[in-house]
Amino acid sequence: MKNLFYLILMYFTLGSCIREAPLNPEADIEEFNIDAQFLSSSTIIDQANSKILIYLKPDAYQSGVSPALKLSKGATVSPASGTLVNFSQPVFYTVKSESGENLKTYEVDVVEIGNWTFNFETWTENAQNKYEYPLDNNVQLWSSGNPGAALAGVMQQTDAYPTKSTINGLNGTKAAEMRTIPGTTLSEFLGIKLIPGSFFLGDFNSNQALINPLAATEFGQPYFQLPEKFTGYYTYTPGGNFQDQNGNTVPGQTDRFSLYAVLYNGPTRLNGTNINTSDQVIARAKLPNTTAPTAFTRFEVPFNYIPGKTPGNNLMVAIVASSSYQGDQYRGAIGSKLTVDSLRIIAK
Known part of the structure; x- marks a missing residue:
């Protein structure tokens, strides 16, 4: 009888736990x-x-x-x-x-994507965290590190984020502006002393943001031809004090920007961990970053095809920009600012 009583008690106890499980x-x-x-x-x-x-x-x-x-x-x-x-x-x-x-x-x-010219005239705002991103024909093709900055505790207002629109674009139009900003309390706890502005064709995978931030930046959109040139306009102002990943000033070093395009074999997207090293890459078009023009300056760089690489059936093109060229290592100068407009991929 005692054993039976315990069995009944256990049954109702477990039943109560199951019913109360949220x-x-x-x-x-x-x-x-x-x-x-x-x-x-x-x-x-x-x-x-x-x-x-x-x-x-x-x-x-x-x-x-x-x-x-x-x-x-x-x-x-x-x-x-x-x-x-x-x-x-x-x-x-x-x-x-x-x-x-x-x-x-x-x-x-x-x-x-029918027209590979991007003028960044139409922007919208993330409803929860208030950062901006551009739309092309009402579709989001571009992303940035802003979702990661939101997770790091950047203030929820448009101007606080490292990447945003600006009305100071080419000929008075809108453009994309990237700034290197100080780290937040949370990011500094994780050892990240600064947050560079980044902007790229592709998607930000929030599931990877805290696990592997570089893997969260998924680069590229499908491309159905072979590109010949990467063109556009830019301005750049380096920040005044270059610092290493520990926040220490590096004497004599000046920040530089990063702006390049990559053709690679998809459909698997490359990200910040492998965009510079992957065997999927077929060609690159990189803008030299040795100048810092304060007025919009046109650039035109060719795609340099890697010998022996064969284009497949699922080609992808990525365009990647950053206000600090070593931002993926959390090195740069707070205040560095890169603005880009009228970016274009020209096919052969």
């Missing part, structure tokens, strides 16, 4: 899988801005595809995973958390 409040799309035969590049899930970027081949765009979704535990989604969807009209997926307390709506954008 339901999952998360409402995320963790994976958005489309058969690779329908894609020209891998899909991007931009959690920070609730957007999904897909790169459909023309036939798939016309006929539609059936994405398979992986959601947060217990969450539900509409349209359901596996539903045939045609993307000729705007498509939105709404996720409801297991607990029922949270809804998250993702906008799905089909990316097709």
Whole structure:
């Protein structure tokens, strides 16, 4: 009888624990899988801005595809995973958390870059953290280190972030401005004394931001020709005091910017850990950074193809810019400022 009593007590105790376990409040799309035969590049899930970027081949765009979704535990989604969807009209997926307390709506954008000239006239703001990013035909093609700066505790106002728009662009238009700013309390605790302004074609993967910040910068968009030249306009002002990764002044050293384009074999994107070393790279076009013009100056640099490299069927082009050329090592000068406008990739 005593054993039976303990069994009954255990049953109700465990039952009470199970009933009291909180339901999952998360409402995320963790994976958005489309058969690779329908894609020209891998899909991007931009959690920070609730957007999904897909790169459909023309036939798939016309006929539609059936994405398979992986959601947060217990969450539900509409349209359901596996539903045939045609993307000729705007498509939105709404996720409801297991607990029922949270809804998250993702906008799905089909990316097709017809004109590889970028003038940075239209910008929008991240609703939560207030940093800016540009739009091309209402699609986000460019990203920056701003989402990482937000996680590091940068003040939630547009002017506080290292990358933003400026009205002081070419001929009085808008442009993209990058500044090297001081580290935050949190970043300095992690050993990061400064945060460079960075701007690039591609996506910032927030899932990697605290684990491996360089891997969070995913570079490139699909390209369907062979590029010949990289052109555009820029201004640059180096900050006054170059410092190493420990925050110590380096006498006699002046900061420089970084601005280059890379052609590589996709569909897997390169990132800050391998953009300079990967065997996927086919050609590079790098602007010499030995001058610091205060007025907009035009540049034109050729793509230098690496001997023996063969272009594949999933070509990608990345454009990468930074206000401090050693910013990936957290070296530079606070106050360094790079502004770029009318960047263009010219095909052969």
